[in-house]
Ligand code: HEC
């Protein structure tokens with residue numbers, strides 16, 4: 114009989130080749146992720162005690178998977194290569210015992226240990242924050258982040274957006290809320306994800322162990338511009354942070370030049386129904402608080418660098434940059450736009 118028999122040796126060498134390629138690619142990517150500090154959004158480069166625990170569990174799971182996967186593949190190769198030619202080297206009771214131990218007992222043990230480990234980790238990173246923690250309330254909106262700093266009585270002392278400053282080496286407790294749909298607060302280098310659910314307050318906390326800029330990203334699909342709902346966390350020494358907070362808490366300084374004064378008028382007329390600038394007649398609350406917008410490093414939830422040209426582009430056509438977002442296009446004359454930009458530039 115002439116059948117086209119598949120050669121197992123051939124197949125295995127093919128599969129092996131793919132496997133080697135896959136391993137090479139993924140270990141390259143991993144090495145990159147775990148060493149490249151410029152990738153500020155990697156959970157494999159922790160910058161807080163909570164993120165360090167998450168990273169540890171991640172590596173335990175990774176190496177457990179590598180060892181088990183390699184062992185299973187080796188057994189499979191051995192079975193394919195030797196099985197056809199000679200009868201099993203094991204007696205039938207020995208085979209049965211092997212299946213029960215390697216196929217049932219060991220997986221049950223390994224899985225229980227990993228589940229137990231992740232439950233313990235979950236408990237420890239979700240524990241109640243220490244009482245001296247800095248209190249911050251973050252509210253998710255489609256598609257930006259409102260950030261409020263609270264005093265000991267829970268009163269708001271400063272409001273900002275899309276850029277959160279925290280002191281290093283001091284616990285930060287974050288109350289998480291949503292103004293519309295479900296979002297998820299995620300700063301991979303500082304903590305795991307916590308959902309922001311409308312009508313409910315969730316809590317998260319972390320202690321940054323080094324200074325730096327850490328990128329956060331909404332981790333729950335919340336509509337068209339979900340991918341452009343990011344933010345920046347800046348961890349800085351306590352004194353620097355205190356200065357920053359004091360500045361953010363103060364109202365905007367009055368515009369000094371004539372251009373800036375005109376700019377304020379343009380703002381109050383066209384933008385004030387949605388944006389607040391404390392100390393002016395602009396008291397809207399549908400969009401980010403812009404009292405100190407010039408002090409921020411990005412615009413529109415870390416979508417654009419906060420540079421004058423980008424700001425002009427954003428104001429002229431926000432729908433082209435982030436289609437579907439809640440800021441409409443405002444038609445301004447070139448001179449109005451220019452004055453507006455001078456005014457916004459002064460809001461540091
Ligand atoms: C109908 C409400 C509305 C009006 C009117 C409006 N905006 Fe906005 N604006 C928003 C919303 C909502 C966002 C957040 C968009 C996003 O990132 O998804 C925003 C974002 C911004 C940002 C980015 C802030 C940050 O920290 O990222 C700036 C700057 C801004 N608006 C300036 C203006 C100016 C200047 C005007 C007037 C010419 C204006 N806006 C008019 C609703 C509005």
Ligand SMILES: [Cu+2]
Nearest residue numbers: 296331335342
């Ligand atoms: Cu979101």
